[in-house]
Amino acid sequence: MFTLSPAPWLACLTTFVALTAGAQNSHGTTPVPSQTPALPYNSAMEGYKALSDEKPIPWRAANTTVEQRGGWRAYAKEAAGEDAAGTPSAGHGQGHAMPAPTAKEKP
Numbered sequence: 001m002f003t004l005s006p007a008p009w010l011a012c013l014t015t016f017v018a019l020t021a022g023a024q025n026s027h028g029t030t031p032v033p034s035q036t037p038a039l040p041y042n043s044a045m046e047g048y049k050a051l052s053d054e055k056p057i058p059w060r061a062a063n064t065t066v067e068q069r070g071g072w073r074a075y076a077k078e079a080a081g082e083d084a085a086g087t088p089s090a091g092h093g094q095g096h097a098m099p100a101p102t103a104k105e106k107p
Contacts, residue, residue: 066072 066075069075
């Protein structure tokens with residue numbers, strides 16, 4: 001019967017390793033400089049400004065300010081892009097309006 005012996009495989013492996021080690025070329029490598037240039041150090045925290053505690057305004061003063069400005073409806077109009085008269089102001093969303101139908105288009 002045919003039996004497989006590990007001895008020939010071991011001999012082939014050691015021969016392959018010896019040949020590849022001898023094939024490496026050490027003449028083409030560049031020498032490593034003894035000193036590397038110093039790189040500039042820039043800290044990520046260089047321009048950091050600490051969070052300052054702002055004193056909150058009293059709630060009564062905040063409510064008075066909102067009332068003087070027209071209440072929550074004034075803020076809603078501002079967010080919708082309307083001016084004080086209730087007409088849409090030029091700005092956000094004006095390019096998205098549908099044109100009014102003309103007399104020819106009406107059925």
